[in-house]
Amino acid sequence: MKQASKIIRQHILSLLADGQFHSGEVIAQQVGLSRTAVAGHISQLAEWGLDVFKVKGKGYRLNRRFELLNTEAIKKHLPNPRLSVVEVESVVPSTNTELKKRIVNARHNMADGDVLIAEIQTAGRGRHGRPWLAPAGGSLTLSMYWSFPDGYQSMAGLSLLVGIAVCEALKEFGIDDAQLKWPNDVYLQGKKLAGILIEVEGQIGATAHCVIGIGLNICVPDNQYDVGQPHSDLASFLGQLPDRNAVAAAVIGSLWELLPKFTQRGFEPFVPVWQALDLYADKTIVLQMGEKRFSGIDRGIDVSGALLVETADGISRFHGGEVSLRGG
Structure with a gap:
């Protein structure tokens, strides 16, 4: 995204963050653009997840106000x-x-x-x-x-x-x-x-x-x-x-x-x-690793952060990135 567009959208975002109505004309004056150009920038913000709605005669408004990160x-x-x-x-x-x-x-x-x-x-x-x-x-x-x-x-x-x-x-x-x-x-x-x-x-x-x-x-x-x-x-x-x-x-x-x-x-x-914070401590879990599924009891972790799983064959270790985990 070009720096100029970035600055304009940041300005529009700061205006709308109060949750009040802002007319397209006033926004256009503040950022030095046409109302059509402003509508395009707001449309892009909406595509990025900003919940903006427009009311004829009032302008643009967010569904709720929020405090900008600063x-x-x-x-x-x-x-x-x-x-x-x-x-x-x-x-x-x-x-x-x-x-x-x-x-x-x-x-x-x-x-x-x-x-x-x-x-x-x-x-x-x-x-x-x-x-x-x-x-x-x-x-x-x-x-x-x-x-x-x-x-x-x-x-x-x-x-x-x-x-x-x-x-x-x-x-x-x-x-x-x-x-x-x-x-x-x-x-x-x-x-x-x-x-x-x-x-x-x-x-x-x-x-x-x-x-x-x-x-x-x-x-x-x-x-x-x-x-x-x-x-x-x-x-x-x-x-x-x-x-x-x-x-x-x-x-x-x-x-x-x-x-x-x-x-x-x-x-x-x-x-x-x-x-002490383990969601599945001592519970039966199912691990998906590629095409394979494993079932066992969550017995915590070792000093490397590997997950310890108790199965009929004893304790097995699983490392991050290899498995997904869900309660069994």
Whole structure:
């Protein structure tokens, strides 16, 4: 998307975020375009998931107001806002994809803990290339950069560690009963609340440049959105819409706190923490691995983050990326 169009759509988004009517004529005057051009930009925002409706004689309005994500507002909630770069973009295809481009591009000097957050993702991704639905104003989609000088082997258990960090962040909002589904989903009241996508750039034997992607449902009512499986959101659980900037800061702060410990000591110290949050602990589960299906009892994880499954033949270990998991 051209920079000029990006700025215009960001301006229109900031106007509509108050949930009030704005006439096409007034918007056109503010952005210096014709009403027809404005209608085209708003149509594009609607295609990206912004719920805009038009009433003749009144103009354009969102179905509900929402607070825009804002770098300075996020930093106000952070314990050490100067620690890393926190950047908010109005529209990107995928925060993970954008950070991966920056890793490869030598012009961007990435530092551990740098964060990119998107108001709108047009091509968000989950595991195995599945799309990740992130309605504008109703979700938190962020990616964080972190490097592992000792390479890929020092990252074992990273997605599980990130799940712990998200659960710790949710405690700041009175949510103490979030759970984790191996290897990278956060659940609330038995339904999916957040997903984690870890992607890595780098050569074997060299520093692993890692992108930690998190998609968290803030206000995604299940009667309005079908994400392909039962899902939950923070607004439904809390009974009110939480401050997305505060939620973003809590997640970022939690990652900043736990990732240095993980880098130094590995996942082993976190094993009992993760097991206490295990959604399927000691329950029968079914694992799909390619064409094969396995059934057994979830017996937790080992120090590498591998899932331990008890079958008639004993304990088997399964590693991230190989299996999907559902309660049996």
